[in-house]
Amino acid sequence: MANDRPVSNAAAIALVDWGTTSFRLWLADREGTILAESRGREGMMHAAEVGFETVLSRHLSAVEAPPGLPVLICGMAGARQGWCEAPYVAVPALAENLAERAVAVACDLGEVRILPGVSQGDPERPDVMRGEETQLMGLAAAGTDDLVCMPGTHSKWVRFEDGAIAAFSTFMTGELFDVLSRHSILKHAVDPETGPKGVSEAFLAALRPDTPETALARIFALRAGQLLGFAERSDGAAALSGTLVGAEIGAAHSLYPSFETVTLVASGPLAELYEAALRQAGFIVTRADAEDATRRGLLAAGRQIWPERLNGTGRQ
């Protein structure tokens, strides 16, 4: 699992992004330079079975972190069913709010803290996030202050205000694609072997962000269109993906109408799809790397929790 030889004597902190199905640890010096990293598939679900402390200890050893090195964790390890619950911080949430509310975990590995998630306590639009708030803190540390789009199993759209997470919405776009293409009649219209295949014509044509309300009718039309010879099954995944992504962007546009620029936090093929879709919907897009934003956010919070161990003010 270890990738680089550690420079343990310069190590100031270990940063961990502990997701539902993935684990990523970085060793950083006091300037925030990454010295080593260790990755694995021991996400929250797996760790809950084998022991969180066991998994963390294994990765700390893999990068030869010095004993007792402070560890700062974000993500699902802080969920109710995680290692140690870090209760949500309500919006509006600034980096300081998160760092102050990090919870200390009782364990034999020294100072281990887990950052809280963020909640939106509006009865009309209740919402929660866990892990994304740390990426957002990383963006805020780098000066982002507009609308942010974070695609994924549950896409997040976030409105910043004066550097704080002010409001957000969650779209189950990734998960909808998964359950529709595997468990509904659309499994006959989507070839699981062929994913969206990049920014294809079928993807772009299916977006139609101007009519998000009809997306629920258009998904059946994927099947009907193939039965009637208007479309090929090999384009089914791209068309379903385009329909759902277009519906998300169209709905987000109606929820956050005053924004023309958006920061897209994504990487890999998903980033390419969303950038093309956002541009087609008329947005001016700025790209931000998701993993980089996570590390920046962990460092910004780490500087507040352990100012004596890390240089800098948290804003770069």
Place this chain on the structure above:
Amino acid sequence: MANDRPVSNAAAIALVDWGTTSFRLWLADREGTILAESRGREGMMHAAEVGFETVLSRHLSAVEAPPGLPVLICGMAGARQGWCEAPYVAVPALAENLAERAVAVACDLGEVRILPGVSQGDPERPDVMRGEETQLMGLAAAGTDDLVCMPGTHSKWVRFEDGAIAAFSTFMTGELFDVLSRHSILKHAVDPETGPKGVSEAFLAALRPDTPETALARIFALRAGQLLGFAERSDGAAALSGTLVGAEIGAAHSLYPSFETVTLVASGPLAELYEAALRQAGFIVTRADAEDATRRGLLAAGRQIWPERLNGTGRQ
């Protein structure tokens, strides 16, 4: 399976609605009066394994139908993977169009015909129906000529024009409820034991047909709202159902903006939910029984195919 003693000598025709998972047969006299019926779960999927002719023969015997009695079938038995494909008739489709294109099935049970489905060959809005067209013909025979809402696993919204099926849309509302509540994160927010529980406050509050585009954001909020204490899991099914039904009605309203009246073809709890939702969205609702519409449609087509065996012109 047989319910009533047959009056086989008066029997003029056997009418069959053969769905994906259900089978219903009625024996009718030349006036169209129902003499007997036989129901079962041998839908198309099951019959494809045990033999369509076997299933039909068993139900004809159950009502003691005279040998060689003409049989008229609608529904999935006419699909490509059914008993004998009855190719789609394209919109606009009148009762005459359907009756003329009924396909004769080669079998030992005498004259057996299957009515075609209907297709919408618009590349922008391709769509298909099979079985609903017969219900629609039943409505047309009784004079319905406005907008029709047919809730179900795949809800259909149909615009009539001069007694013909002119245009239609399909919403995967029922299937979306099923796959989301069983295969997505919402399985934690929906108690499978408690269905929508009738027209509840949670159902009505979740409708919000004025903003169908935000439905994809509101379904995650069902989960978040429960995590934050705004809602109970026991209301989860009602809230998910309301969100999806409201999105369907809102989208249909935007696709068929000129209609204020709608004929709702449904029965049982689903009919109560949709009637309440349609009224809340501002529609004037006329109810029509789904099964009655199927029988009327089969009789209307039967009169055209076998005028010598059935009295009446097809319009009642």
